[in-house]
Amino acid sequence: MLKVQNVSFSYLKNTPILKHVSFEIPKGTHVSLIGESGCGKSTLLKLIYGLHDLNAGEIFWKDSQVLGPAYNLVPGHDRMKYLAQDFGLMPYITVAENIGSYLSNFFPEEKTARTAELLAMVEMSAFANVKAKLLSGGQLQRVALAKAIAREPEVLLLDEPFSQIDNFRKNTLRRNLFAYLKKKNITCIVATHDRTDALSFANMTLVLKQGQLVAQGTPKDLYKHPTNKYVASLFGEVNELPASAFPNMETTQETILVYPHQLKVDETSDFKVTVQQSYFKGSHYLISAKHKGTEVFFESLVDFEIGVMVGLKVFQIN
Ligand SMILES: Nc1ncnc2c1ncn2[C@@H]1O[C@H](COP(=O)(O)OP(=O)(O)OP(=O)(O)O)[C@@H](O)[C@H]1O
Secondary structure, three states: OEEEEEEEEEEOOOOEEEEEEEEEOOOEEEEEEEEEOOOOOHHHHHHOOOOOOEEEEEEEEEEOOOOOOOOOOOOOOOOOEEEEOOOOOOOOHHHHHHEEEEEEEOOOOOOOHHHHHHHHHHHHHHHOOOOHHHHHHHHHHHHHHHHHHHHOOOOOEEEEEOOOHHHHHHHHHHHHHHHHHHHHEEEEEEEEHHHHHHHHHOEEEEEEEEEEEEEEEEEHHHHHHOOOOHHHHHHOOOEEEEEHOOOOOOOOOOOOEOHHHHEEOOOOOOOOEOOOOEOOOOOOOEEEEEEEEEEEEEOOOOOOOOEEEEEOOOOOOO
């Protein structure tokens, strides 16, 4: 169990970055850490790893307290691995040597086999003998991931681990990596802006806003029952609409959160919008429209001309 208890932290005096953050993560859980840019995701990963001293609170991995540089000559918990956004690879040695640098030289055959296994997982076998400085950003990121799991940490902390990897490779890589981590029961926290990381590959999602933990739960629960628009918008476009605009909800004062796929064109509906822009998404169009000055997004299988007025109804609310 990873326990983060009432943690507060600031880099500079009087500028709090994290405020009273508490949560617990059972061993082997995959967590996605989401929130707008600058909300403190990277900082939280660094604190869990022990790279900074806390202002208040405590962090424990199992029975061992994570201590910052004031208490540790070499910062960083020895059962954890933290992969920063800048990768931390050595440019003048090969890909295989970079990965092998964390593995013991006492068992050369095992080291070679393990390096080959890790290279295959990140689809970089063909680059084993290429110097790291010659790789693209996405290739470097794949090698850095292989290096991070080389010694099988108990806790893996990944900061935007797939940000530079093309979509084609990203999906295979995510499936390989998360299946491997599950098999080895490695606890993993991924700070991400990618909704697929947050929804499809996590058992638990933590939502940060301005340094505070504002929501936590399974990805499905948070997606289906977002506590507010901020949480919902981290999964994609979302509309906040007056409930009274829709049939059977005329007397309701509240607003409702509706994802674009939950709105359907229905010319009989009194809720009229004017089409502003249409974005082709492959399987459908995402249409941006206006209702009394408010932007409304809906999905449609057919395209609409800009300026056309259409009626919308909510057809599938959570
Ligand atoms: N070394 C530092 N010294 C001072 N302030 C810092 C330092 N590192 C980060 N910050 C500030 O802390 C806040 C949180 O930054 P952090 O990198 O943790 O956010 P984030 O959620 O990971 O952002 P992003 O999604 O853009 O990576 C930001 O306001 C940032 O400017």
